[in-house]
């Protein structure tokens with residue numbers, strides 16, 4: 196259909212969609228950057244979705260049972276900003292739209308969670324949104340099973356582009372959604388055949404319809420500018436018992452001189468071409484001017500869900516008081532009241548029994564105690580359940596016939612798992628954790644970065660955290676991963692040295708509201724070093740004195756995780772020679788850096804020789820060795836200088852020189 200036919204076929208629809216198109220043109224032109232073509236191309240789909248289907252109330256954007264709308268093709272951010280402004284979200288003023296991409300505005304270059312209401316997740320790294328949506332849909336299924344349909348019963352809608360579907364993460368997401376039969380997940384594919392370099396055929400010949408079908412999806416193929424077809428497709432998608440993909444054949448930058456070209460993907464700022472496009476849309480008002488009748492038609496869409504919202508509040512009020520409290524607590528992200536006492540009791544019994552266990556096992560012991568009191572946890576692993584020790588007896592398996600199950604078999608999909616966990620955390624009411632080998636942090640990394648950027652409390656259970664895993668060899672032995680994670684802003688990296696520190700790290704992870712956590716855990720057994728019970732969570736300070744110097748303090752040994760044991764043995768050697776040696780356990784650098792200077796100074800006073808020991812690369816350690824009152828000439832590091840090797844762990848520690856003797860020698864050489 197040409198534009199004239201489209202406009203005359205359904206003038207009311209056309210005008211509303213034209214408002215999105217005009218705002219996208221104006222916003223991008225004012226910023227002199229951004230992406231105009233995608234919002235123009237998907238304006239019809241978005242208009243039908245918002246007008247006829249999306250359950251939302253612009254005045255109550257945090258309504259827990261709203262439908263979620265995810266713009267996976269985040270470069271088209273003006274689409275969502277236009278929709279939020281038009282439908283009357285209070286924070287999305289015209290000023291904000293005019294300040295698209297400017298300092299201090301909530302209209303960031305790509306949609307960012309936490310900036311504007313109605314932006315459900317941060318997108319822009321292609322593929323992340325569609326992969327988050329799987330977590331959103333799983334959260335909905337889980338919460339519906341737990342609280343009942345009258346409290347939770349909504350859809351997750353996604354707009355994904357060619358780029359999202361080309362990214363590898365989309366395959367992980369699509370396969371997981373298909374397997375889990377997430378029937379309330381509906382994805383619109385913006386099938387415009389254009390990417391930045393040209394047409395899709397330059398690099399891809401996938402039959403997307405077949406691809407989704409083969410993964411167990413319900414698929415439809417429609418003209419993405421035909422309002423009636425869009426509406427009918429959404430109706431059919433909702434009826435299907437499978438996740439749904441609607442392939443929407445669209446024209447990028449419809450009606451603009453750059454239509455159907457890769458030029459149409461980017462910023463269309465040429466004034467004459469903009470004027471021509473607006474004329475084709477029948478848009479006669481000036482920049483950022485939406486005629487009152489069109490704006491009020493959109494605002495009516497924005498308040499369409501208000502009656503539903505009120506009815507939901509009434510239904511929620513009929514739920515038992517304890518369920519309401521649990522729901523409100525889980526959505527607020529507050530830890531259960533019993534968490535602290537549970538952790539303390541576990542610490543006490545561990546300190547008494549002093550078991551020798553791997554910290555991955557310690558983690559399982561903690562989870563066995565906390566999962567029964569935290570109904571909001573959903574655990575999982577990327578096919579390493581028995582190795583990551585992430586599954587506890589009480590959880591049950593989340594599956595098509597058991598939505599109450601709280602353990603997810605993610606399959607060998609680290610990236611998809613991390614993105615799904617982001618989606619669950621963003622949905623609210625769920626606190627996800629999931630495991631893989633520490634080395635495969637690399638495979639999950641783009642989504643881990645987004646957990647940190649968005650400030651959402653996802654917990655990554657990364658086991659087999661060093662050469663200590665032994666025979667599997669250097670492909671599986673992380674050496675640079677701690678440095679990489681510590682370099683990531685707003686990520687708490689915990690490397691606990693025993694079960695007590697592991698319990699403390701979990702307490703912090705489960706209490707966090709705005710910071711994700713990575714737990715770096717061992718495969719090999721470690722002794723309990725914290726044998727004297729302290730109710731205080733020492734890990735919350737990031738680093739603390741585990742054993743102080745006897746006599747004059749000449750050496751400070753710093754270590755994390757499995758190497759704290761080595762530092763303690765080195766201390767024995769040094770003390771036996773009359774060299775007063777303090778051991779500082781540093782389970783979380785980020786929390787230590789956040790302590791007051793006076794505390795840090797007490798733990799790491801200037802003067803003594805400092806030696807750090809960690810079975811990873813030195814990168815980052817200078818912050819504590821020569822920084823923080825240290826001196827380069829009096830500081831040394833014992834750790835890895837390159838990749839590991841295949842051999843039993845004890846042999847590797849010996850061969851790579853990470854031993855108590857080496858640490859003691861290093862300290863003495865610096866005295």
Ligand SMILES: Cc1ncc(C[n+]2csc(CCOP(=O)(O)OP(=O)(O)O)c2C)c(N)n1
Pocket residue numbers: 230232233268270319320321355356357358359362385387388389390391447460
């Ligand atoms: C992971 C990732 N790689 C690359 C980019 C840069 N990028 C932004 S949009 C885009 C092309 C996307 O094409 P498509 O999804 O078809 O969007 P359309 O051209 O339809 O707007 C690319 C490569 C990105 N945002 N994320």
